Amino acid sequence: MKMVFIGAGSMAEAMIKGIKNAEAFSQDELWVTNRNDKERLQLLTEKYDVKSSYDLSSLLTDAEVIILAVKPKDASDALQAIRPYVKGQLLISVLAGLSIGFIESIIGKAPIARAMPNTSAMIGQSATGLSFNDQILRSQHTLATSIFSAIGSVTHVEESRLDLVTGLSGSGPAYIYYIVEAMEKAASELGEDAMPFIIQTLKGAAHMLESSDQSPEELRKAITSEGGTTEAGIAQLESHHVKDAFAECIKEATDHSGRLRRQFEQAHNI
Numbered sequence: 001m002k003m004v005f006i007g008a009g010s011m012a013e014a015m016i017k018g019i020k021n022a023e024a025f026s027q028d029e030l031w032v033t034n035r036n037d038k039e040r041l042q043l044l045t046e047k048y049d050v051k052s053s054y055d056l057s058s059l060l061t062d063a064e065v066i067i068l069a070v071k072p073k074d075a076s077d078a079l080q081a082i083r084p085y086v087k088g089q090l091l092i093s094v095l096a097g098l099s100i101g102f103i104e105s106i107i108g109k110a111p112i113a114r115a116m117p118n119t120s121a122m123i124g125q126s127a128t129g130l131s132f133n134d135q136i137l138r139s140q141h142t143l144a145t146s147i148f149s150a151i152g153s154v155t156h157v158e159e160s161r162l163d164l165v166t167g168l169s170g171s172g173p174a175y176i177y178y179i180v181e182a183m184e185k186a187a188s189e190l191g192e193d194a195m196p197f198i199i200q201t202l203k204g205a206a207h208m209l210e211s212s213d214q215s216p217e218e219l220r221k222a223i224t225s226e227g228g229t230t231e232a233g234i235a236q237l238e239s240h241h242v243k244d245a246f247a248e249c250i251k252e253a254t255d256h257s258g259r260l261r262r263q264f265e266q267a268h269n270i
């Protein structure tokens, strides 16, 4: 099955690596293109044994799946460029904020899936939200779901929920890395030895959340002895309103996804 990535950046690489690592999924014809960075294409072709080309006609005409993975600012140009060759292939967009309606306004009626994965796709651990337009064939619905299942979990959501998925789990790994940076800095006296403690603490907490029937609050309280160290530490988080900061962080990222969408729609009178 021929699958073509339009855009060869972080997200395309994460998906390519995840798809290559997944054994459940046919992956013999992965292709990638970008605007003009030949060195980047060469790196991806060597690293992941994918193919590359700048000839959109031959790339797309016999493709089964086209994955749009450019930055939102480049979406309009990229869609205009591929429009002549989109004839019933499954088109999957992973762009933040870009609505299916916007894509249809350029491409016309076509089978379109809109996905919001994250870079943990690279190791088969993305949390992907996925929605579809009404042109999708049953087989294409299954295919899109299987592509994202190969690189993590998939949840079908209404398109209107994708802004929140973007703010929560699309951007989410970055928030966790930010916390890890803070923990690492705070534990700098341990030097390089801090990282194994941090990583295993995150892994253990994630597995506890997954396997325990207790809520996050109950799990936290089970660690927090009265008059103990955790209570002292969390009092500092409370005094700095860290919970509020996280709520605002996710709301702002979610709102920004909506703003990106409205910018596109206004610019194109949708």
Ligand SMILES: NC(=O)C1=CN([C@@H]2O[C@H](COP(=O)(O)OP(=O)(O)OC[C@H]3O[C@@H](n4cnc5c(N)ncnc54)[C@H](O)[C@@H]3O)[C@@H](O)[C@H]2O)C=CC1
Pocket (backbone or CB within 6 Å): 006, 007, 008, 009, 010, 011, 012, 033, 034, 035, 036, 037, 069, 070, 071, 072, 074, 077, 078, 081, 094, 095, 096, 116, 117, 118, 119, 170, 171
């Ligand atoms: N990086 C992330 O964690 C996530 C990114 N996304 C979405 O994925 C999209 C891509 O993000 P990144 O990979 O981080 O960006 P990036 O900047 O790393 O890569 C963008 C790629 O698009 C290419 N490009 C630009 N214009 C083009 C054109 N007209 N035709 C063909 N290729 C063109 C560039 O050459 C580059 O290879 C964004 O829209 C973002 O919203 C979604 C989920 C997570």
Ligand SMILES: O=C(O)[C@@H]1CCC=N1
Pocket (backbone or CB within 6 Å): 096, 166, 170, 171
């Ligand atoms: O920051 C961004 O806009 C993209 C979308 C989700 C993660 N990265």
